[in-house]
Amino acid sequence: MTDRNSGPLGLDDYPLAEKRPDLVKGRRGLGADDITLANVLTGAVVADDLSITAGALHQQAAISRAAGRSTLAQNFERAAEMVDIPQDMIMRTYELLRPGRAKTKSELLDIAKELGSTYKATRLAAFVTEAAEVYEQRGLFKRRY
Amino acid sequence: MAQEPHASANRWKRFSDWDERPLRLDRFAAEDPANGFAAFTSPNDPKPSVAGGAGGISAMDGRAAADFDMIDTFIARYHLDHEVMDEAMALPSIEVARMLVDMTVPRTELVRLARGMTPAKLAEVVAHLSALEIAFAYSKMRARKTPGNQAHVTNAKDDPLQLAADAATAVAFGFDEIETTMRVARNAWSNAVACAVGAAVGRWGVLFQCSSEEAEELQIGMAGFTSYAETVSVYGTEKSFVDGDDTPWSKAFLAAAYASRGIKMRCTSGAGSELLMGYHEARSMLYLEARCLCLQRAMGVQGTQNGGIDGAPVTCTVPGGMRELMAENLIAVWLDLECASGNDARPTESEIRVGAKILPFLIAGSDLICSGFGSILKYDNSFNASLLNGEEMEDYLVLQRDFEADGGLTPVEETRVLELRKRAVDAISAVLEELQLASPTAAMKASVVAASGSDETQSFTPREVALVSDAIKARNIGVLDVIKALASRGFGQEAQHLLNLVRLRVSGDYLQTSAMIRNGRVMSAINDPNDYQGPGTGYRLSKARRDEIVAIRDVLTREEVLRAEAVHKAAESRRIRYRTVGPAGEGGAANEVVIGISPAFGDKLFQTVAGHSLSALLKALTDGISSNGGTSRIVRMRHTADTSFLGLSAARLAGSGVGIGIQAKGTAVIHQRDRLPHNNLELFSNSPITTLDHYRRMGANAASYAKGDMPEPVVVPTRGEAMGARYHAKVSLIYAIETEMTAEGATPEDIEISFLEERA
Numbered sequence: 001m002t003d004r005n006s007g008p009l010g011l012d013d014y015p016l017a018e019k020r021p022d023l024v025k026g027r028r029g030l031g032a033d034d035i036t037l038a039n040v041l042t043g044a045v046v047a048d049d050l051s052i053t054a055g056a057l058h059q060q061a062a063i064s065r066a067a068g069r070s071t072l073a074q075n076f077e078r079a080a081e082m083v084d085i086p087q088d089m090i091m092r093t094y095e096l097l098r099p100g101r102a103k104t105k106s107e108l109l110d111i112a113k114e115l116g117s118t119y120k121a122t123r124l125a126a127f128v129t130e131a132a133e134v135y136e137q138r139g140l141f142k143r144r145y
Numbered sequence: 146m147a148q149e150p151h152a153s154a155n156r157w158k159r160f161s162d163w164d165e166r167p168l169r170l171d172r173f174a175a176e177d178p179a180n181g182f183a184a185f186t187s188p189n190d191p192k193p194s195v196a197g198g199a200g201g202i203s204a205m206d207g208r209a210a211a212d213f214d215m216i217d218t219f220i221a222r223y224h225l226d227h228e229v230m231d232e233a234m235a236l237p238s239i240e241v242a243r244m245l246v247d248m249t250v251p252r253t254e255l256v257r258l259a260r261g262m263t264p265a266k267l268a269e270v271v272a273h274l275s276a277l278e279i280a281f282a283y284s285k286m287r288a289r290k291t292p293g294n295q296a297h298v299t300n301a302k303d304d305p306l307q308l309a310a311d312a313a314t315a316v317a318f319g320f321d322e323i324e325t326t327m328r329v330a331r332n333a334w335s336n337a338v339a340c341a342v343g344a345a346v347g348r349w350g351v352l353f354q355c356s357s358e359e360a361e362e363l364q365i366g367m368a369g370f371t372s373y374a375e376t377v378s379v380y381g382t383e384k385s386f387v388d389g390d391d392t393p394w395s396k397a398f399l400a401a402a403y404a405s406r407g408i409k410m411r412c413t414s415g416a417g418s419e420l421l422m423g424y425h426e427a428r429s430m431l432y433l434e435a436r437c438l439c440l441q442r443a444m445g446v447q448g449t450q451n452g453g454i455d456g457a458p459v460t461c462t463v464p465g466g467m468r469e470l471m472a473e474n475l476i477a478v479w480l481d482l483e484c485a486s487g488n489d490a491r492p493t494e495s496e497i498r499v500g501a502k503i504l505p506f507l508i509a510g511s512d513l514i515c516s517g518f519g520s521i522l523k524y525d526n527s528f529n530a531s532l533l534n535g536e537e538m539e540d541y542l543v544l545q546r547d548f549e550a551d552g553g554l555t556p557v558e559e560t561r562v563l564e565l566r567k568r569a570v571d572a573i574s575a576v577l578e579e580l581q582l583a584s585p586t587a588a589m590k591a592s593v594v595a596a597s598g599s600d601e602t603q604s605f606t607p608r609e610v611a612l613v614s615d616a617i618k619a620r621n622i623g624v625l626d627v628i629k630a631l632a633s634r635g636f637g638q639e640a641q642h643l644l645n646l647v648r649l650r651v652s653g654d655y656l657q658t659s660a661m662i663r664n665g666r667v668m669s670a671i672n673d674p675n676d677y678q679g680p681g682t683g684y685r686l687s688k689a690r691r692d693e694i695v696a697i698r699d700v701l702t703r704e705e706v707l708r709a710e711a712v713h714k715a716a717e718s719r720r721i722r723y724r725t726v727g728p729a730g731e732g733g734a735a736n737e738v739v740i741g742i743s744p745a746f747g748d749k750l751f752q753t754v755a756g757h758s759l760s761a762l763l764k765a766l767t768d769g770i771s772s773n774g775g776t777s778r779i780v781r782m783r784h785t786a787d788t789s790f791l792g793l794s795a796a797r798l799a800g801s802g803v804g805i806g807i808q809a810k811g812t813a814v815i816h817q818r819d820r821l822p823h824n825n826l827e828l829f830s831n832s833p834i835t836t837l838d839h840y841r842r843m844g845a846n847a848a849s850y851a852k853g854d855m856p857e858p859v860v861v862p863t864r865g866e867a868m869g870a871r872y873h874a875k876v877s878l879i880y881a882i883e884t885e886m887t888a889e890g891a892t893p894e895d896i897e898i899s900f901l902e903e904r905a
Contacts, residue, residue, distance in 0.1 A: 015654035015667045024652045035648045037641050040628055047623055050369060052407035052653050060653040067671055068256070069481060069658060071223060075397070075445025076656070079404035087367065090402050091360050097395035099387045124398075131394035134218055138383070140392070 009062040016059060023059060027051045054080040074123075081121035089119070097131055099140050108132035167494040174462040181425030184416070184460065184469035185272045189427040193266035195234050197227060206265040214383040216436055219393040223443035226260035233261030242273035245282040245479070248679040252286055256481045260442075264435035267479070271472045272431065276505070279471045284509035285677045287478040288670035289659035290684045292510035293321035294553030295485060295517035298340055299527035303332040304604045305339035305577065305613065306570050306585055306593040312343025313569035314562055315520040316351050318538070319555040321661040322373065322485075324517050326356040326527045329607050333357040335614035337370040338627060339573050341643065345631075346569040349642030350662030352409060352655070356528075359399065366408040369624025369647050372655070373409035375450045375485060375516070379440055380414065381433030384424035397444040407650035409660060411448035411483060412441045416469055417456020430460055434473040442480045447658040450516045451477045452487025461492040467502055474511070483659035483670070485516030491523075491530040499532055503541070508550045510684055512659045518554075522598035535597070545694045551686055555693045566594045568639075575634035576627055582613045706878045713751035713758065719901060721760035723747050726895040729780045733800035736775045738847045740766055741795030742896070743808040744783045744886035750879060753811030754833045754872050757840075763898060765837045766805060769844020775801070775851050777844070779898055782806075783891035786883035788830075789823050792816030794893060801851030805843065810879050811835055815847050826850055827858050833872050835861050 013020050017032060025031055026049035039045040061076035082090055093111055095101055102108045109132050116125030135141060163169065178187035191207035202221035203210050213221065241258065244250040259267065274282060296315040300307045308325065315323050323344055325336045337355040344351045352372045355365050365371050377396055380386045386393070396412070403410035414437035416430035425433065434451075441449050453460045453470045460466040470487060477484040486506055493499060506514045518541070519531035526534065533541055538554070545552045570590045577583040583605070592603040605613075616622075624647050631640035649655055649667065660669035677683030686694070729739075740763070747759050763779070770777045780798055782791050788806050792814035795804025802818035803826075811832030814825045827846060829835050842859045849856040 011671055014657070014671045015652065015669075017649065017652040017654050018666065026651050032648060032651065035644070035651070037628070037632060037637070037644055040625055040640075040644060041632055045625070047369065047625060050407075050625075050647050050650055052405070052650055056651065056653040057404065057656075060656055063671065064657065067658075068253075069447075071442055071445040072447055072658065073445070074223075075401050076404055076653075078398075078401035078445075082402055082405035085405075087364070090405075091363075094359075094395060094398050094402065097392065097398050098390055099392055099395075124401075127394065127398070130222075131392065134215055134394070135392070138215055140387070 008066070009059050010066040011063065014063050016056070024056070025053065027053055052083065054083045057083065078123050078127065081119070081124050085115075085119050085121065093124075093128065097128065100142060102132075102135070102141060103143065104141055105132045105136050108135065167496070168498070170494040171498070172462065174459075176464050178429065179427050181420040181427060181430075182463050183429045184463050184465040185268075185429055185431050185472070187427055187429040187432070190268070190429050190432045191265050193234065193238070193263055193269055195225065195230055195263050197230065206263045215393055216381065216383055216386065216440055219397075219443050220264065220436065220439045223445075224260070224439045225263070229257060229261030231261070233258040234263070234266060238266065238269045239273050241270045242278075245270070245274065245286065245475075246278045248285065248677070251678065252675060255286065255479060259479050259481070264439050265432060267439070267476050268429070268432045268435040271475050274472070274475075276468045276471060279468065279475050280505035280509045283471065283475045283478060283505075283511070284683070285675070286475065287509075287511060287675055288481060288483055289512050289661075289668065290673045290675045291663070291668060292551050292553055292684060293513050293661050294319070294515055295322040295324060295513040296320040296520035297489075297517045297526055297528055297531060298323045298325050298343075298520055299327070299336075300521060300525040300599040301328060301527070302599045302602070302605065303327050303329060303336060303607050303610045304593070304599060304602060305335050305573055305610060306590060306604050307596065307599060307602055308336055308339035309343030309346075309569040309573035310566040310593050311521050312340045312353075313346035313565045316344050317347050317557045317562060317565050318520065319553055320351060320518070320520065321553065321663070322352045322354070322513060322517070323520075324354045324356060324375070328527050329611060330358065332607065332610045332614045333361055333365060334617040335610050337365045337368075338576065338617055338622075341370045341624065342573045342576055342627065342631070342639065343569045345639040345642035345646070346572060347565050349645045350665060352661065363399075363402060363406065363408075366403065367406050368622070370627075371408065372646060372650070373411070374403055375411045376413055377410060377446075378413045378418070379437050379444075380418055380422065381428070381436040382419050382424045382426050385419045385422040388422055388424070393440055393444065400444055400446045404653075404656055407653060407656070409655050410446060411450055411485060412444070412446045413450040413454055414438065414441065415451055415454035415456045415460075415487060416466075416473055417453055417459040420459055421456055430463075431469050431472055435476055438473070438476050438480050438482065441482060446482070447656065447660075448483025448485065448512070449477050450485040450487070452484075452516075453490065453492070454487055454516070455490055457487055457490045458492040461498075471505060481658065481670075483512045485513035486511040488515040488532045489517055489528070491532050491534075499537075500544075502532055503544070504548075507544055507552045508548055510551065512661075514552055524600070525598050539697070542697055546697055549686060549691065549694070551684070551690060551694065556697045558698070563594065570594050572631060572636045572639050575636060576630045577613065579630035579634050580622060580626060582616055583609070701874045701878065703878050703881075706875060706882075710750055710752070717747065717751040717758055717760055720758065721747065721763070722899045722901060724897045724899075725781070726897050729778075729798055729893040729895045731798050733778065734776055735800055736848065736851055737778055737800035738770050738775045738844075738851055739778050739780050739795040739799035739804040741780050741782050741791040741798075741804055741806045741893070743786050743791060743883050744781070745786075745883045746781065746807070746809040749882050749886065750809035753809070753835070754876060754879070755811055755835055757811065757837055759809060760900065761837055762807070762811065762840055764900060765840035766807070766844040769841040769846075770848045772841075773845045773848035773852075775844075775848030779896040780893045781896050782893050783886065783888050784893070786880065786887050788812050788814045788828075789816070789825060792825055793818075793820070793822050796820075798893065799851075803847050803851040805847050808880070808883060810876055813840070813843060815843065815850065817850065829859070829861060831861050831863055831868060833868060834863060834866070
């Protein structure tokens with residue numbers, strides 16, 4: 001993630017809410033200054049305005065990398081792909097990743113494909129595909145209950 | 146009796162005494178690596194090794210890639226950093242162990258090396274360290290500089306009023322996170338709303354989690370009530386993992402799901418879990434835990450709840466178990482993970498073991514020292530009792546003060562706690578009413594505000610709570626609805642506090658490693674990194690923070706002692722009159738016993754430490770002397786305040802050569818003219834347990850010595866009370882008043898006393 005002015009975000013930009021309030025926007029574009037109690041009471045602030053965005057997760061990933069935490073950054077990047085995936089799709093994928101839920105490898109590969117094509121979640125698709133390979137090797141496609 | 150008692154003895158009775166101590170309720174296990182009962186090493190643990198290949202890692206810790214289980218595969222792919230692997234694995238483990246305790250080797254360098262180490266290597270390194278070295282390395286290696294703490298807030302009825310009151314109380318005592326869970330699973334939504342509201346009372350910024358079923362927990366988080374999750378468990382063997390109904394991939398997916406909803410998340414792992422789940426592969430607890438921790442770093446979670454956790458009790462049954470729990474926490478922070486360092490599930494019935502368990506973490510500091518501390522009473526803890534609980538919270542506050550160590554908590558005044566509890570109960574009641582969920586009565590509210598635990602409340606039943614909880618869920622009530630309800634019912638500050646916390650979600654700042662919120666600011670390992678490099682660096686108590694920690698309740702001051710004496714003085718003036726006659730001469734009748742009183746006796750000080758008025762004490766002594774045919778003379782000494790010298794000086798003035806020395810605090814001695822100062826006839830050093838009857842018998846014995854008899858000495862029985870702890874602060878303050886009144890070479894003076902009729 002690069003800052004539009006001065007290259008990648010780094011440790012000095014953290015916490016963003018303090019150091020870079022210009023970058024902090026909710027899903028409908030509202031900034032921290034707009035998220036006031038008065039606006040909540042009038043209904044001008046809705047739940048979406050309190051949700052993290054893919055952009056914010058990429059910003060935090062850049063900061064994690066700058067701090068030497070590449071695996072945490074990868075987690076944030078996977079998360080960024082999930083922001084716009086509906087909750088039931090996320091829970092369906094999670095459920096299918098649990099042991100014995102998928103009875104065949106292709107069930108996992110199908111959902112990986114759906115993640116990649118419908119939601120453009122390429123990292124997640126690759127991650128689920130990888131799980132399918134490992135589950136096959138470890139004999140996880142069997143009934144548990 | 147046919148036999149001598151000693152001949153029939155088959156047991157030293159001390160063992161019977163020991164049988165009765167709480168410790169013996171703890172059950173210890175034999176070390177047995179083949180059956181998983183081994184803390185640090187097992188013959189079945191692999192030797193550290195790694196081999197890279199074109200397609201990645203070809204072997205790790207003695208296992209070829211083709212034989213990797215899921216955990217091995219995940220660690221090999223995501224944890225091991227190929228750029229440092231060869232360098233790190235080649236370093237002798239003992240050398241790395243020394244680097245961990247070498248204050249000149251920076252944390253960052255050790256964190257870099259850990260990325261290239263396998264689980265077996267990490268375990269082998271920390272096994273070289275003693276418990277003390279582990280604690281020191283932990284304080285150097287933990288990620289965030291400022292320590293924090295986490296509370297459990299639950300109750301046996303899932304009562305929302307009590308949850309709100311107890312959440313507000315936990316917030317007031319300074320916890321950075323609070324965690325709730327339920328007795329009845331469907332009450333999760335009600336618990337979440339109640340704690341979220343309670344945690345917004347007084348100050349804001351305490352992160353909150355509601356431990357429940359995975360999917361529901363995520364939903365509650367998405368509704369905005371919770372801000373973090375930590376019950377995402379991982380295990381060190383594949384079979385345990387699968388029985389836990391997850392895989393590294395499913396858990397890593399869940400971790401990303403939490404981040405995608407702006408919710409902070411840490412995993413949970415701890416020694417003993419594989420043993421409890423029946424699949425330990427005959428490995429040591431530490432090696433299995435090293436696998437869990439490498440896995441967590443590999444998954445990309447920012448932190449871990451680690452240190453036995455639910456497995457802590459079984460871990461503490463084996464030799465080195467507590468040291469192992471410290472060692473796994475060290476691996477966690479060495480892997481650059483936030484560490485909520487256990488110290489929760491109560492691993493012992495012995496209060497000594499409890500105190501010993503917490504001390505290294507208290508003085509080393511930790512991101513969250515307990516995960517969590519039972520801020521409620523033991524029976525109200527729906528996670529089961531913690532290492533430390535509501536009952537023992539003041540003990541912990543005092544430990545902070547004793548060691549000048551920041552355990553994350555702050556003493557709070559009684560009146561303040563009561564105000565906050567009342568406010569919290571009113572706030573949650575307003576929300577329940579405003580959202581038409583329930584209508585708590587005044588009696589329900591009052592019972593909760595004052596209650597120490599749910600046994601004392603007349604509030605909601607679990608069934609009534611279930612109806613509330615179901616309604617919150619069914620009606621999709623979210624945090625904005627609660628904020629609006631608070632604001633519309635006059636709880637604008639709480640509404641603002643809750644909004645402030647939820648608003649932080651947008652930036653994602655608190656998703657970074659070791660994030661907490663202090664004074665409205667996110668503090669994490671990024672903007673508050675642990676920079677320990679020896680004395681004068683790392684976390685130090687600021688003056689302001691020290692002032693907070695030392696301010697426990699009910700501390701004794703000189704002013705308080707003087708105030709109490711002023712009250713006694715008024716009472717004593719109605720009971721006794723002291724008249725100075727003039728310089729005291731030597732000799733008198735052969736049956737004369739001199740009572741040498743101390744400089745402040747009846748002048749500035751009026752009551753013994755045991756609470757006897759000095760008039761009653763003198764009456765008992767003089768009655769005792771006359772009961773045995775003696776006469777008494779009172780002489781005030783000003784040249785000394787010391788009991789032995791008071792007594793010896795008195796003896797030298799007495800016609801019988803026997804004297805009593807007595808201080809205002811009640812310490813007394815019977816002395817004789819020709820003895821050395823500290824070689825007295827009888828000493829009454831335990832003034833707090835000396836009764837008026839003892840003083841009367843003391844007088845009688847003094848008269849008996851005066852006659853040349855040898856009476857049975859008076860023994861003041863002690864039951865081993867910690868006299869010093871109870872009384873020495875007061876005694877020192879009182880005695881200073883005596884010594885201030887001494888004057889070198891001052892002449893003893895005869896005092897005439899008259900007992901007055903006490904008038905109302």
